[in-house]
Amino acid sequence: MNFPLEQPIFQFFYWLVNTPGVGAGVVGLLVGAAITTFALTLRWIASAKDVEQEAYPYPPKL
Amino acid sequence: MTDWCMVIDLEKCVACQGCSIACRMENNTPVVSPEEAKNGRAIRWNDVFPLPVHIAPDQGEYPNVKTHYSTRPCMHCKNAPCVKVCPVQATYIDEEGIVRQNYDRCIGCRFCTMACPYGVRYFNWFEPQWEETLAEYRNPDQLSVNGSLEGPAVRPVGVVEKCTYCVHRLEKAKARAKAEGRDFRADEYVPACVQTCTGKARFFGDLDDPNSTVSQLSKSLRATHLLEDSGAHPKTLYLAEG
Amino acid sequence: MPKQPLSRRDFLKVGGVAAGSAATLAAMKNFISARAGSQIQTAAEENVVASTCHLCSAGCGILVRVADGKAVKLEGNPMHPVNQGALCPKGQAAPELLYNPDRLTSPMRRDRATGQLTQIQWADAIQLVAEKLNTLRDAGHPEQAVLMHGDTRGQMRSFLTRFMEAVGSPNVVSHESLNVAAAKLGMYLTQGIYGLPAYDLENANYVISFGANLLEAGPNPQRTISGYTFLRRGRATRGKVVVIDPRQSITASKADEWIPIKPGTDAALALGMANVIITSGLVDADFVKNYCFGFDNFASSGDHKGFRDFVLENYDPIRVEQITGIPATTIARLAGEFAGNGPAVAIMPGKGGLLNGGFSGVYTAMAVHMLNALVGSIESTGGVMTQRYMPCVDYPKLPSDSVAKKGFATTRLDGAGSKFPLGRNSYQSVADAILEGDKVEALFLYDANPAFETPGGKRFADAFKKVPFVVSFSSFMDESAELADLILPEPTFLERWGDDHIEGLGYPGISLYQPVIEPLYDTLNTGDFFLKVAESMGGTVAKAFAWKSYEEVLQFRLKDIGADWELLKELGVWFNPGYRFAKRGSQHWIENVVGAERLNAPRDGYFDLYSRELNCFIGEMKKDELAQLGISQTGDGAILPHYEATVFQGDEAQYPFMLNIITLMSLGPRSDAANMPSLQEISGMTVRETWDSWLEMNPESARRLGLVENDRVKIESPFGAISTKVKLVAGLHPDVVNVPFNQGHTAVGRYAKGRGVNGLEILNPASEPLTGLAAFTNTRVKVSKA
């Protein structure tokens, strides 16, 4: 009927899934991680400096 | 550890519905308007209904007919599906095996009502109302757990409520025992439906105590559970007719 | 929003892996501790008052929880022998009656012309009534004051009777002709006691109920429920219960065996069983030989046929099968089981049975009760007990008063004893009498709503028009109160003094009503009201009522019950437990059990199988006279219990169905219960309906009419038509349709008004000629899609 909750690892799992707030924390972690990654990626892209002047043919310099 | 349990002897139950109303008066479940009631929104934590629940053509022809009646409080499941699916732990099983509902926590997502195979969880579609003077008879008992209201407290609109085995009565009994400076005994409290049962069909007590009436009855050959296949390990026991 | 710290504690402990610690156990048991943080607050000051429920005739003991001066919850009184701590939905919902928003809050007077209601003072009301009665007395016609009362129990009944007698009117009409009178008469004509028999269900082995709704709506449902459940599962050996009823009521569905019967033929079945019992020699020889009259043929002023020969000649199972539609083998089996598995008891229906007003009700009741005699179940363990009552101090003798004497000597308005030879009350006939021109100057309605609760009750509206002075004591503006000139609301039973005789257990007891809270409104207990009226009337009436308050009356009457007033108030009930069975033929037997209340026939302790009492009424009558009374038999046949084919109103071809009005456990018999929302909500449980009335019909019959569940249907009888929705009930005789009682109010209050239909409207308004019973079960109807 129940998991082998006498094992600490399962106790941890139980605590993990059953404790109010912890779940929210996990979700928060996920989301936070995602957001930071995205932010960093954007920064990474934006910050790209390039020496060679001959740029990609687009956008056109008119 | 105490494990509260109810046993209902369907042979002695005469479908009088005393339990339904006793529960209403004890737990302040509101009377909804006739239209609401017709639309399946009546709130009776303890309902009495004819069996089979669903009218089917193949249920015998006169005079070879047998109607049965059943009564149904919360099953207070050991593996309660409602508790599992609650996203905010507004409903939970306490240390004495009672499945409880925290009205201040419930977000009204109605997942528990979906998960419950017994349909014993009720939703406040509108603000509960007592017309004019009817409000006078509401049960004044206020049970709060760490500040959040439970039990008979009048529910706000949009939250789920359910049978609590009259947990506030338990708390009162314990308080009384404490005040009188003695140990609380399991037979000091019964829910309102058990107390009022006209057929003396309901028994209540501690399932962990092998000598209690409910433990004895749980060994009966007639003992059975509602929807045992639901996997919820319901605790409320039935003694079959005949 | 306070967070549940428990989770945090679990975290600390479980996270810190304190193996075996409470929280780890918690984790394993998958629960969350709520105890630590629990706080329970309740009302500042609470107390519990013992009283008595008044929502049906059972009179259960109640303990009322009064919190901060408000009655918040009723519980059954564990001390009370009738309900032993249990309480039915009506009792549980009682606070909805007490705090009902539609209660009348003060005495009012109605102007007949305009129908305007004006609030008045109690003093004025008392004055008005006193003057009215005095003028009647001065005119020398006190009998023109009539009092109709409902389920008036305890001392109130004798009190009111005494008042009317002191005034000088014999016209105190009880509503028993609507329900229990048939059973009482059956008991009276055989056992010679005018009252309902008590059944020792706890010790019975075999119970056969002839349409008696033991678990829902008997005269004392709670008592029969207790007895029934004890008989089923409360003891080592389990008794068998058989229910004979065209409808599979809850009682029938709970019983071991449900035997559907052609409506109105119960007498034939009982006699058929008697036939088998006699032929197979299973009768209690000692009892029928030595303590019964008229088992064998006998000679007194000519030869008379005895019960045995009569039954043997007329009711062999084959014939009974033709009458009742129950196979002869089943009849034989039932008879064998009944006689062979004593103690056995045959129960005749009181309230809510098919017996009442079937135009052969009395004979049926006699036949059923005689089954008990045949197997010697009269006054024996597991059989029939005769109800004993607490000794009440007699009222002081009425002061001599010529006017009163003269008035009291006049014949009763309702024709009981005259028009209806056997009748003691004929509630519904009051209207007929008035409409036929009998003069009524003042009409009091206590606990009575005749305009609603009688078949064809609408005619009371016309009748009341002819009465210049109608007084209602109802707590609600019910159908009858709406027609009254003076509305003098009585407080609900939770706010007033009163008492009740404990019935149904045999042994005597008194159950007390007391005000559990101060009356909410400007209401007055009717007892007190009449005391004040008497006082202001002066003269002999005042002398006859020298008490200050009704409470004093009770104290006076209940002096000798063995408990002092304070104790009675504390316990709410006092009784002498343990029914002592009288030895056959003993003095005790003759004084209390058999024949004690016969008015004409000898009180010799003989149980009449050949009713000498009935003989005194109709013995001399010729065929046509008997026919007048609706009796087809002549000579001994008319005296002996026999089956009278029900004379239906409406011919079978045109009106195929027999209409039966059923009483529900939830709504019960009292009009004011219909205005209790919780009861309305649960009323239709058996047919999955709520807040409405319905027509129960056999699915096969419905199919033939092309009806499906919840269709609106028109129900027509020769007396009118109503319309409601149809519900298909497989457990129902194809020729019978049922409509629940206590819906279809046109008044009372917001919850009752305009909800469903009142089946009584289309019932035969006539009364049974012999007994003055209302006709409940001899109306045919036709059902069609509305």
Add this chain to the structure above:
Amino acid sequence: MQQTLTLHDRDELLTPLYQFDRKFWTTIAALVLVIAPGILLYIRQLVLGLGVTDLNRPVFWGAYLVNFIFLIGVSMAGTVISATLLLLKVNWRRPITRIAESLTVFGLMTAGLQIIMDMGRPDRLVFTLLYGRLQAPLMWDIASLTLYLLTAIFALYLQLLPDIALLRDTAPATAPEWRKKLYTILSLNWRGNKEQWTRLEKAMLVVSIFIIPIGISLHTVTSWLFSTTVQPGWKSTILGPYFVVGAIYSGIGLLFIATTFARYYNKHLKEYITEKFYENLGWFFIVMSGVWFYFTLNETLVATTEQETLEFPVVAAKLFGEFAPAFWGMNLLMIAATWILVAPKFVSDKPSRNLFLQTTTGLAATAISVVIFALLSLRLPALSDPNLQTGLLLAFFLFFLLALLGVTKWLKTRLITATVIASAFVLFGMWLERWNVLMPTLTHARLAPYTTYHPTVTEIAVTISTFGILTLMFVVFYKFFPSVSVWEVEEGRALEQGSGD
């Protein structure tokens, strides 16, 4: 060459962004009119409580939940498709990727709205963050939804970046300052140098890889909402994949409609979003319909064959009970949609004499079959005679067939119209499918009498305004950003020329 092209692109794709003409404002006004009643009624619901819906016991969930599943369904396609196509380096994807990804974002946003609308206590929404329990399927859904939404937004933004830069650089003098500022900020000083391009494309690649499993997770999790309860009809293990397939199926449908809407809105787009795209994605559409049919069959067959007694009433309700119109309606719509897509490919485009292939016949037959279907659905007692019903049924199928045959030739020459009709059918059909997953089970609970559910005005209005909001977002968004990814198109052209030279 390129120069002209780009100039050409610019006026066609960028100029309209600054034209707030009557057409635009009327559209906005119309949409507001559509949305307003729903919002008002929702406010009423907030005040009075959920009682204003027709939800009851045991039908605790209703139209809102159906919308929720449907919306996350349609939102599925966008990103997943564009991502897949990108990974597969499919060239014709370029014109539609932006619309696809934006659809995902808007779809998810409106889907989130549904959940809040369905809550009894929306004021306590924050509790899910304070007290969220991981064990509750709802939390999984919240997690999945948020993650998917964020990723989708990110993907969309990445793909917008160069165009924003373009807008920044090419904003006409007349353009309002705030818009210029907006573009400047959003463009993150994108210069378009080689390094940036390489990094951008790397990032897009990675996102495309991640977004597919996330998208799939969202739809399976949604199916778990039901599978984790013990209600009859929801225990089926097929529910997860069934939901995903349905999602992609309906997603493509919405994509088609959106693109066509955009085409109609900005005539120039016709040059970019060509029939080629309809042709190619059309095939995928057909494949999905096949898979979807298989799963539907699977659902029904399993339930009718297994020994679960409580399951059958649910299936019965769908097959011949009160839900039959919805169930069979759904199937017929899907059949019609598939036919509309497939059949024209197999008929010659020269006119035929055959009476059965005349458009008029088709339309007439359509009308008749619709009438018969309505008659059957209404369950008139007059038509209760089984033989009559069978007759009607046969007649229906005959006319249905005629209808399909009749319209084929007409559709042959109108690929886009055909696709749009098919998509509309599929969308409606899929909404019905979600309805058929929820309602039969909810109305056939175990321990409560069977009941019914008819959405109230509130629920209907809210549903309508939901789709209104979706459209509004779409319209407004594309007033600020080009509805076709200019740089991707250019890139594509460049590649083509590269191969051309």
